[in-house]
Amino acid sequence: MNPRTLYDKLWEDHLVRTEKDGTSLIYIDRHLVHEVTSPQAFEGLRLAGRKPWRPDSAVATPDHNVPTQGRASGIADPVARIQVAALDANCEEFGIQEFGMDDARQGIVHVIGPEQGFILPGMTVVCGDSHTSTHGAMGALAFGIGTSEVEHVLATQCLIQKKSRTMRISVDGALAPGVTAKDIVLAIIGEIGTAGGTGYVIEFAGDAIRALSMEGRMTVCNMTIEAGARAGLIGVDDTTLDYLNGRSQVPSGKQWEAARDNWRNLCSDEGAEFDKEVRIDAASIAPQVTWGTSPEMVVSVTDRVPDPAQVSDSLKAEGMRRALEYMGLEANTPVSDIPVDHVFIGSCTNGRIEDLRAAAAVVRGKKVADNIVQALVVPGSGPVKEQAEREGLDKDFVAAGFEWREPGCSMCLAMNADQLKPGERCASTSNRNFEGRQGKGGRTHLVGPAMAAAAAIAGHFTDIRELQGS
Amino acid sequence: MDKFEKFTGRVAPLDRANVDTDAIIPKQFLKSIKRTGFGPNLFDEWRYLDQGEPDRDNDNRPLNTSFVLNDSRYQGAQILLTRDNFGCGSSREHAPWALADYGFRVIIAPSFADIFFNNCFKNGILPIVLKEHDVDSLFAKSGDESALELTVDLSSQELKSAHGAVLSFDVDPFRKQCLLEGLDDIGLTLQHQDSIRAFEEQRRVKAPWVFGC
Numbered sequence: 001m002n003p004r005t006l007y008d009k010l011w012e013d014h015l016v017r018t019e020k021d022g023t024s025l026i027y028i029d030r031h032l033v034h035e036v037t038s039p040q041a042f043e044g045l046r047l048a049g050r051k052p053w054r055p056d057s058a059v060a061t062p063d064h065n066v067p068t069q070g071r072a073s074g075i076a077d078p079v080a081r082i083q084v085a086a087l088d089a090n091c092e093e094f095g096i097q098e099f100g101m102d103d104a105r106q107g108i109v110h111v112i113g114p115e116q117g118f119i120l121p122g123m124t125v126v127c128g129d130s131h132t133s134t135h136g137a138m139g140a141l142a143f144g145i146g147t148s149e150v151e152h153v154l155a156t157q158c159l160i161q162k163k164s165r166t167m168r169i170s171v172d173g174a175l176a177p178g179v180t181a182k183d184i185v186l187a188i189i190g191e192i193g194t195a196g197g198t199g200y201v202i203e204f205a206g207d208a209i210r211a212l213s214m215e216g217r218m219t220v221c222n223m224t225i226e227a228g229a230r231a232g233l234i235g236v237d238d239t240t241l242d243y244l245n246g247r248s249q250v251p252s253g254k255q256w257e258a259a260r261d262n263w264r265n266l267c268s269d270e271g272a273e274f275d276k277e278v279r280i281d282a283a284s285i286a287p288q289v290t291w292g293t294s295p296e297m298v299v300s301v302t303d304r305v306p307d308p309a310q311v312s313d314s315l316k317a318e319g320m321r322r323a324l325e326y327m328g329l330e331a332n333t334p335v336s337d338i339p340v341d342h343v344f345i346g347s348c349t350n351g352r353i354e355d356l357r358a359a360a361a362v363v364r365g366k367k368v369a370d371n372i373v374q375a376l377v378v379p380g381s382g383p384v385k386e387q388a389e390r391e392g393l394d395k396d397f398v399a400a401g402f403e404w405r406e407p408g409c410s411m412c413l414a415m416n417a418d419q420l421k422p423g424e425r426c427a428s429t430s431n432r433n434f435e436g437r438q439g440k441g442g443r444t445h446l447v448g449p450a451m452a453a454a455a456a457i458a459g460h461f462t463d464i465r466e467l468q469g470s
Numbered sequence: 471m472d473k474f475e476k477f478t479g480r481v482a483p484l485d486r487a488n489v490d491t492d493a494i495i496p497k498q499f500l501k502s503i504k505r506t507g508f509g510p511n512l513f514d515e516w517r518y519l520d521q522g523e524p525d526r527d528n529d530n531r532p533l534n535t536s537f538v539l540n541d542s543r544y545q546g547a548q549i550l551l552t553r554d555n556f557g558c559g560s561s562r563e564h565a566p567w568a569l570a571d572y573g574f575r576v577i578i579a580p581s582f583a584d585i586f587f588n589n590c591f592k593n594g595i596l597p598i599v600l601k602e603h604d605v606d607s608l609f610a611k612s613g614d615e616s617a618l619e620l621t622v623d624l625s626s627q628e629l630k631s632a633h634g635a636v637l638s639f640d641v642d643p644f645r646k647q648c649l650l651e652g653l654d655d656i657g658l659t660l661q662h663q664d665s666i667r668a669f670e671e672q673r674r675v676k677a678p679w680v681f682g683c
């Protein structure tokens with residue numbers, strides 16, 4: 001057999017049938033469900049008198065709308081309350097396991113899936129959420145779908161798709177100290193652009209990727225969608241297996257051994273060919289900060305805000321001008337001179353325990369700067385929160401002036417009460433800096449967790465490497 | 471889904487690249503559990519000067535008169551002309567729901583984001599990819615005093631202007647058939663339920679851990 005890419009293997013392993021033109025039916029192993037993109041799908045099932053094909057393939061949790069404080073008194077916003085109640089009722093009616101708002105395992109859908117061992121290597125995973133790409137870190141083929149497709153998967157356990165092209169991004173060598181997974185993926189998006197991955201499934205490879213923890217790999221795959229790709233993938237290795245072993249939904253005993261041996265093959269074969277190859281030198285990556293309203297508008301913390309006058313492509317220059325205006329920034333301002341008034345640490349990109357540890361290490365024994373209006377830490381899930389509290393990280397944050405909240409999406413998309421006001425500027429560990437994403441008129445700068453923590457302490461962006469060196 | 475019939479419609483030019491689905495329909499409207507009623511809040515943050523909220527009466531809100539959809543020339547537009555990577559970001563199907571609810575049936579751009587592109591077909595919207603220079607020339611024409619009108623013929627895969635200029639476009643044959651006939655994907659897939667069951671049985675043997683342990 002010809003050498004195959006990991007994507008080829010996953011695709012072929014799930015192919016139910018293919019038409020002559022390549023339109024295929026692929027089987028879906030796992031389905032994650034949340035309150036925002038599912039109600040219309042369940043309603044569709046009801047109207048057509050259909051039942052879920054395999055209810056035990058799905059797991060649900062409310063995350064986008066849930067309050068991050070005062071949960072005992074329920075959800076204040078009546079519209080949000082109805083949506084969360086609809087999820088509860090739908091899961092009950094259709095026999096789908098749900099970690100409800102008051103369950104200790106509740107959290108952001110992309111954090112709890114891997115945490116519970118619900119996502120395993122070699123699986124196909126979908127969710128009505130673009131950041132489903134996160135789960136590619138497990139060596140699973142995972143992608144976001146729309147609500148019509150949510151209904152389609154519920155009803156048929158399949159999706160209609162055509163095979164994507166393949167891209168391999170190799171991050172060679174070792175990262176400099178202080179540089180993290182978030183910086184890798186932001187640098188990649190800066191390099192290939194937000195549409196650079198359109199039509200592709202991207203496999204991440206190279207020493208710097210291999211050296212990442214599972215948390216770091218999830219951060220990288222999470223933001224694959226910000227490069228426009230259908231999915232991100234990382235081949236299985238000991239790091240993957242060590243992460244999985246012992247988690248609640250992972251097979252144990254003899255079945256673990258069988259599964260493990262099978263999963264070890266989930267890497268691209270030597271000599272497998274990709275439609276596109278990109279190589280990035282890990283040592284060249286510095287801590288990244290976005291300056292604009294698209295994740296590709298990103299520079300190193302040591303750089304200055306770019307100048308549209310230096311850009312020859314007029315459409316691009318116009319986009320930059322519009323972004324600078326929205327962001328309230330002058331071209332050529334040193335990034336480290338940009339003050340922030342809000343800090344948000346959390347989201348499915350950087351709301352895992354490792355992220356909280358990195359941020360806590362920066363703030364421990366320090367105080368947030370006077371110009372900081374609000375600094376939030378929102379753990380990605382109940383278990384992440386508990387673990388952090390066992391390690392005393394919550395105390396570090398609170399002592400430094402941060403608020404320690406309940407798990408959920410929170411200010412990543414500001415559907416709940418956690419929002420920026422017009423003109424407020426936030427150092428955020430989330431994944432999208434679109435206009436209005438964190439609140440109408442709010443200004444978002446995407447950074448890694450340690451960089452966000454450092455911005456809270458300094459009151460402006462600052463090179464984490466200098467802070468750590470001192 | 472309704473069949474996609476040939477029609478002639480007005481073109482609204484939205485001259486921006488990377489329009490994301492947060493901009494198409496802001497998050498506060500995603501709390502709805504319905505599929506309909508999103509049209510008045512399409513491009514809410516660009517279209518109005520104040521902050522929109524679900525259940526708020528949109529008729530009396532202050533309009534941003536410099537936004538293209540508020541330009542009298544483009545009232546009733548059914549075709550949206552835009553730039554690269556339209557529909558990027560969140561997978562929310564509320565974006566095509568809002569576009570369709572507003573009245574758009576065709577979106578023309580040099581490129582689209584993958585999930586959005588897919589979601590359009592499920593909602594009777596035809597996304598058309600044209601070459602950059604064709605998009606440029608449509609933008610040039612759509613800025614005229616009277617709005618540009620195009621006839622969209624999906625069966626012949628052609629766009630025609632009143633002056634007789636014709637642009638042809640590509641579309642995936644399966645998706646084309648689904649749109650033209652207004653087919654329901656789920657019904658189509660369930661015609662293959664025996665193959666799905668057979669596949670599932672074989673997968674149960676090869677990867678039992680997928681089915682619970």
Ligand code: SF4
Nearest residue numbers: 131347348409412413
């Ligand atoms: S944390 Fe943000 S990106 Fe992740 S699922 Fe929630 S809203 Fe989406």
